[in-house]
Amino acid sequence: MIKDISPREFLERRAGGAEMTLLDVREDAEIQLAPVPAEVVHIPMGEIADRLGELDPKKETVVICRSGGRSLQVARFLSAQGFTSVSNLAGGILAWSRDVDPSIPQY
Numbered sequence: 001m002i003k004d005i006s007p008r009e010f011l012e013r014r015a016g017g018a019e020m021t022l023l024d025v026r027e028d029a030e031i032q033l034a035p036v037p038a039e040v041v042h043i044p045m046g047e048i049a050d051r052l053g054e055l056d057p058k059k060e061t062v063v064i065c066r067s068g069g070r071s072l073q074v075a076r077f078l079s080a081q082g083f084t085s086v087s088n089l090a091g092g093i094l095a096w097s098r099d100v101d102p103s104i105p106q107y
Contacts, residue, residue, distance in 0.1 A: 002075045004090035007100045010062055011038070020060045025074045026093070030066060034093050034105045045070050048077060057083045064089040064096075066107070 005013075014020055022038055024031060025045040043051045045065070055061060061083055063071035068091050075086045089095070097104035 002072060002079060003087050004068075005062055005087040006090055007096040010089060011100065014038070018060065020062055021055065022089075023055065023061055023063045023071075023074070025063060025065050025070055030093075030107070033107050034097065036064065036093060036096065037101060037104070040064075045074055048074055052081060055083070057081070060085040060087070062087045062089050065092045067092045067094050 010020070010022070022036065022040045024036055024040045024042045025048065026042075027044050031042060041054065043054065055078070057078075061075075061078060063075045063078070063086065065071040065074075068088060071092060072088045075088045078086045091098070093104060094106055097106050
């Protein structure tokens with residue numbers, strides 16, 4: 001089962017020193033519309049299987065998309081590929097905009 005993490009919890013944990021990969025699985029155009037204001041690895045959902053080697057399966061990975069649906073699918077896929085700690089950023093960039101940084105456009 002994939003656990004959810006809120007944008008606030010993600011930022012608090014990262015600020016506290018937790019080494020976490022934030023994996024953004026949105027398309028390029030979406031990222032241009034509403035970029036995540038944090039260090040992020042961008043691999044569109046459709047490229048994940050081909051680009052798994054760019055990710056560390058032992059490092060905690062938090063997956064983000066627009067609203068949480070695609071990221072949950074990718075998180076499940078990563079878990080099935082042997083990633084030991086994968087979370088879904090609940091509500092995606094929409095929640096980040098709503099709860100943390102209203103300067104990020106909703107789309």
